Amino acid sequence: MAEETKRKRRRWRRRKNVKGKPKAIDDAMWRLVRGYVPADKIRLVLLRNVWAQVAGEGLAKRAWPEAVSGHEAIIAVHDSQWLHELTYMRQALVRRIRELAPNTDLTSVRLRLARRERPPPPPVEPPVIMPERAPPLPAEPSRETAEAIHAVDDPELREAIAAARIVLSWPPPRYPS
Structure with a gap:
């Protein structure tokens, strides 16, 4: 049984490499x-x-x-x-x-x-300005937030929510000007 599984894996791996060299994306984009x-x-x-x-x-x-x-x-x-x-x-x-x-x-x-003067160049798009980050949450969650996190049945999901809550309490990073 284990030998048959190994053969299937090898065959699958061989098929994966048979397709040849990767193709350049520019041909597909131009099409x-x-x-x-x-x-x-x-x-x-x-x-x-x-x-x-x-x-x-x-x-x-x-x-x-x-x-x-x-x-x-x-x-x-x-x-x-x-x-x-x-x-x-x-x-x-x-x-x-x-x-x-x-x-x-x-x-x-x-x-x-020309029917008119040379057309003006197209307008330059203004740069995208990122919105300000919301202020950080307090270090200690409120009683309602703690109860809502503890009410989650799935332990992995509860851990992920708690970790996200901790990250949201960190102050925003400061970048050198």
Whole structure:
């Protein structure tokens, strides 16, 4: 009987290791994202992430990726003078996009005059402020609390509740500023 149990354990252990090497989570996450987010939106975000490197800091202030349609990036330009200048730079922009963001699979750039000023950056989320900890309980529990703890039938649960009550009576930790 004991020998049979050992064999079952060994077989189970072997099966556990047969599955192979662990897989990277990024493939699973990208499959999940692609299931919800349209491909053009993903490619637009990839393009926006490298736009300052593609166009250079000075040009990135005056032109920005507005949309992606198929294999074409639609770039909004601040004013007509820069629009005219960028028409001569389209091929260079496409080449830089292919170098820095090959996953976007863009083959052309369409330029258009921006309808408005460059959109403001998204608002920064305020930091999460942790709520203040409640003041510690008195070191000695009240008579009602002691009676309620002693009324618990399960000895392990009673010990856990008593230990939690003791911890709640400790003063809050002080961290160096």
